[in-house]
Amino acid sequence: MRKGKIAIIPLVIAGLVVLFQYFSAEKVTNPETGRRVRVALSSEQEETLGLQSYREILSQSQIIESGPEHEMVVRVATRLARATGDSAKDFKWHVSLIRSPQANAFCLPGGKIAVFTGILPYAKTEAGLAAVMGHEMAHAVARHGSQRLLRTSMAQTIMAGAQFSLGDMDPGQRRAVMAAIGAGAQYGVLLPFSREHELEADQMGLLYMARAGYDPREAVSFWERMSSTGGQQPLEFVSTHPSHGTRIQQLRDFMPKAVAEYEKSSARSTR
Secondary structure, three states, X not given: OOOOOOOHHHHHHHHHHXXXXXXXXXXXXXXXXXXXXXXXXXXHHHHHHHHHHHHHHHHOOOEEOOOHHHHHHHHHHHHHHHHOHHHHOOOOOEEEEEOOOOOOEEEEOOOEEEEEHHHHHHHOOHXXXXXXXXXXXXXXXXXXXXXXXXXXXXXXXXXXXXXXXXXXXXXXXHHHHHHHHHHHHHHHHXXXXXXXXXXXXXXXXXXHHHHOOOXXXXXXXXXXXXXXXXXXOOOHHHOOOOOHHHHXXXXXXXXXXXXXHHHHHHHHHOO
16 A cells, blocks of 8 residues: 555444444433434443442532432432333432532433532522433433443544554644544534433423423523523533523423423322
């Protein structure tokens, strides 16, 4: 092969490996949207890794185990867990309140939830907290982490194939080409995929909080409070999350369906 030429065979092999990774991966259905997706790990593997990560995080954190804030977090988690229905019937739900200034919360595979005290002033109300926790629980139910792991693994395979195919190229040219391919994968595939998951979790979280008896319109109020904090947001196309404006608009667009669920829930509770 002459200097600067691209070897096709490594790319072909990488492409075949990617096809194998994709078609051999388990296919699952999102219980709320009906969307068919593929995941990298079995639900048992996800649960094991989620529990390991949860225990490690808790061992390094200050856990609040009593008091009104703790009681509120447990109450919201219990109501939302029931609202997920059969889609998470095998989850072993557990929630912890962590003393931290971080305005954050998460839910790991298998139903391991953590809420940081820093998010509570932004949540403001129990329904606001339900918006936050419902979103995070939706990520676990939809198995978003395992979906992203599969996409990342496929992207890494393509990158490895490209690296081998450019092996005879001038080092400077090779670095430039690999940087371009990496940027294309990051900004054209992985980040949009992550933002799609965020918006899907928003919609699922709205349904969960509505079924649990929390007014889903509080989710918009929560994100309006978050957007008014004055913090600088990165440009949307370079972020794993949609902008506050995009998120609020998507929530408003989906709100009629969520409000209908809320009204049904309210009607059942008054019988």
